[in-house]
Amino acid sequence: MFESLxxxxxxxxxxxxxxxxxxxxTMQIAIGAxxxxxxxxxxxxxxxxxxxxxxxxxxTTYTTLIRAxxxxxxxxxxxxxxxxxxxxGLESLGFDPIDISGLVAGIIxxxxxxxxxxxxxxxxxMLAVPRGQTxxxxxxxxxxxxxxxxxxxxxxxxxxxxxxxNLWLIVTKDTALLAxxxxxxxxxxxxxxxxxxxNYLLFYAAAAVIYLCVTLISNAVFRRVEARYRRGQAMA
Amino acid sequence: xxxxxxxEYSDKLIxxxxxxxxxxxxxxxxxxxxxxxxGLVQVxxxxxxxxxxxxxxxxxxxxxxxxxxxxxxxxxxxLFPSIEGIRESFLWPVLRAAFPYAIVAFTLSVAGYxxxxxxxxxxxxxxxxxxxxxxxxxSPFKILYRIWLPRxxxxxxxxxxxxxxxxxKATPLAATITIYELFGRSTEVRQDTFLVYEPLLLxxxxxxxxxxxxxxxxxxxxxxxxxxxxx
Numbered sequence: 142m143f144e145s146l147x148x149x150x151x152x153x154x155x156x157x158x159x160x161x162x163x164x165x166x167t168m169q170i171a172i173g174a175x176x177x178x179x180x181x182x183x184x185x186x187x188x189x190x191x192x193x194x195x196x197x198x199x200x201t202t203y204t205t206l207i208r209a210x211x212x213x214x215x216x217x218x219x220x221x222x223x224x225x226x227x228x229x230g231l232e233s234l235g236f237d238p239i240d241i242s243g244l245v246a247g248i249i250x251x252x253x254x255x256x257x258x259x260x261x262x263x264x265x266x267m268l269a270v271p272r273g274q275t276x277x278x279x280x281x282x283x284x285x286x287x288x289x290x291x292x293x294x295x296x297x298x299x300x301x302x303x304x305x306x307n308l309w310l311i312v313t314k315d316t317a318l319l320a321x322x323x324x325x326x327x328x329x330x331x332x333x334x335x336x337x338x339x340n341y342l343l344f345y346a347a348a349a350v351i352y353l354c355v356t357l358i359s360n361a362v363f364r365r366v367e368a369r370y371r372r373g374q375a376m377a
Numbered sequence: 378x379x380x381x382x383x384x385e386y387s388d389k390l391i392x393x394x395x396x397x398x399x400x401x402x403x404x405x406x407x408x409x410x411x412x413x414x415x416g417l418v419q420v421x422x423x424x425x426x427x428x429x430x431x432x433x434x435x436x437x438x439x440x441x442x443x444x445x446x447x448x449x450x451x452x453x454x455x456l457f458p459s460i461e462g463i464r465e466s467f468l469w470p471v472l473r474a475a476f477p478y479a480i481v482a483f484t485l486s487v488a489g490y491x492x493x494x495x496x497x498x499x500x501x502x503x504x505x506x507x508x509x510x511x512x513x514x515x516s517p518f519k520i521l522y523r524i525w526l527p528r529x530x531x532x533x534x535x536x537x538x539x540x541x542x543x544x545x546k547a548t549p550l551a552a553t554i555t556i557y558e559l560f561g562r563s564t565e566v567r568q569d570t571f572l573v574y575e576p577l578l579l580x581x582x583x584x585x586x587x588x589x590x591x592x593x594x595x596x597x598x599x600x601x602x603x604x605x606x607x608x
Contacts, residue, residue: 209588210581211546214560218581221573310439317441321553328443335451342452349440349448356439 145340149347156334156344163330164351170247170326171313177252178308182259187289189264200260207257213318219250220322243324247316255312262308266301267293299370306363313355327351382570383579386562393562394583400548400558403480405541408487413526415488416495430492437489443550445486450478450554479551487544494536498529531602538595542588559583 150157189200207215224246228238274296278288320328327348335344415433418426437445457463457472471477502525510520530537552561563576570576 206585209542209585211549211560211584213549213552214577214581214584218574218577221577225573314441317443318550320443328441328447331444332447339455341455342448345444345448345452349436349444352441352444353436353439357435 145338145343148334148338148340148343156330156338159330159334160327160344160347160351163325163327164355166244166325167313167316167327168355169244170251170316170319170324171309173244173248174251174255174316175309175312177248178255178259178312179305181252181256182263183294185256185260186263186267189260190267204257204260207254208261212254212315213321215254216250216318216322219253220246223249243319247319247324247326251312251315251319254315255308258308258311259305262304263297263301266297266304269300270296299367299374302363302367302370306359306367309359309363310356313359314352317352378575379572380575382566382572382575386566386569389557389562389565390559390579393557393559396556396558397545397548397560397587400479400483400551400556401541401545404483404487405544407480407484408544409491409537411484411488412491412495415492416497416499416529417521419492419496420499430496434489434493434496437486438493442482442486442547443553446479446482446550446554449482449485450475454478475551475554475556479554479556483544483547483551486547487540490543491537491540494533494540495529498533499525501532502528534595534599534602538592538599541591541595545584545587545591 148155149160185200185204188196192200224241227241231238270293275288275293278292279285283291316326317328319326320332323329331344331348335341338344415430419430419434422430454472463469463472506524506528507520510524515523548558549560551558552564555561557565559580563580566576567573
């Protein structure tokens with residue numbers, strides 16, 4: 142058992158370096174997908190609350206379908222459909238088809254899935270902001286967009302934070318699913334290392350510990366952010 | 378769109394569908410049964426037991442299910458063959474199959490997530506109701522199954538429906554450990570026929586339908602149980 146622990150070390154024959162670079166990809170994909178998801182979520186929430194009926198209907202279909210289909214199926218569908226659509230588009234414009242890197246594809250696919258969940262979280266948070274606050278902003282002569290980014294968005298953040306923290310934890314864990322499609326990240330790095338050294342228990346346990354550390358650190362960070370944003374707010 | 382493969386593969390897809398249902402029902406049920414003590418000890422148990430339960434929930438919720446599944450199937454599964462004489466024992470056929478490992482992994486996952494829900498649910502039952510039950514002379518066990526558990530479940534019933542949907546959406550992971558449930562079958566069809574989208578779209582549609590059915594069933598059950606009183 143103890144000599145096999147050396148396999149986790151950075152220097153060869155240890156596989157530590159490969160796990161660390163896997164963790165780096167995982168974090169890059171997670172951060173990118175989370176940011177993309179938040180952007181979609183913010184626009185989606187505004188569209189769901191203020192948009193015209195066809196847009197609302199479209200967004201409802203998007204959030205309902207995405208949340209009802211397993212992430213693994215979505216990843217496969219979006220990955221193949223996305224790359225095929227892109228290359229078809231490029232071809233029809235006379236360009237050569239391109240190979241999308243695993244990193245970018247992972248970010249776009251997971252971001253699109255995250256967007257559906259973010260939309261719901263942010264929409265609920267926006268509806269939790271008392272109407273009077275945006276009405277007051279309009280009464281002061283602010284334009285519609287000013288009242289959104291000066292009043293509505295800052296005021297909804299405390300309501301959205303618990304849900305958004307949860308979504309961050311979900312996206313870090315969902316990156317592992319990309320291993321099934323063959324992208325390089327922590328889970329696939331672990332799978333390779335475990336398979337080639339035949340130390341499955343050791344490597345999967347190590348990966349679990351790494352993911353757990355990411356979760357625990359994220360929890361601590363979000364607690365501080367939440368405490369900061371809840372200053373001056375009446376406790377429920 | 379080419380659907381000509383459908384009649385040929387319908388038997389396989391149906392068997393995959395039932396395997397998905399089996400995974401869902403078995404793991405949701407066992408996971409819920411396990412989550413009751415996990416939630417309960419965090420509210421009322423001795424401190425060391427509460428700490429273990431809390432650690433379990435944090436670990437399950439803090440690591441990807443895929444890693445848990447692989448850890449149990451490849452990692453723990455790797456230990457068994459080294460045990461002397463196990464290949465001859467009656468347990469070997471069970472230990473060699475993939476299905477039991479999936480059941481264990483998904484059950485523990487459900488227990489971790491629902492355990493956290495049940496902790497909040499048990500803590501949310503007004504103290505006065507439990508004191509009233511005790512003053513009526515009920516034994517601790519009777520208080521649990523007559524008052525505390527029903528009131529707790531009543532309060533978190535919609536959340537439990539959500540957890541069942543999450544479990545359904547986790548079942549495709551079983552395909553990564555050679556279990557041919559619905560998603561695994563669609564992968565098989567895709568490899569045989571070289572079709573990219575059709576099999577995936579079909580199973581995606583079935584998952585949406587199943588999610589809808591779960592929501593309807595739980596909504597119906599929710600209407601049949603009395604509404605929680607507003608505190």
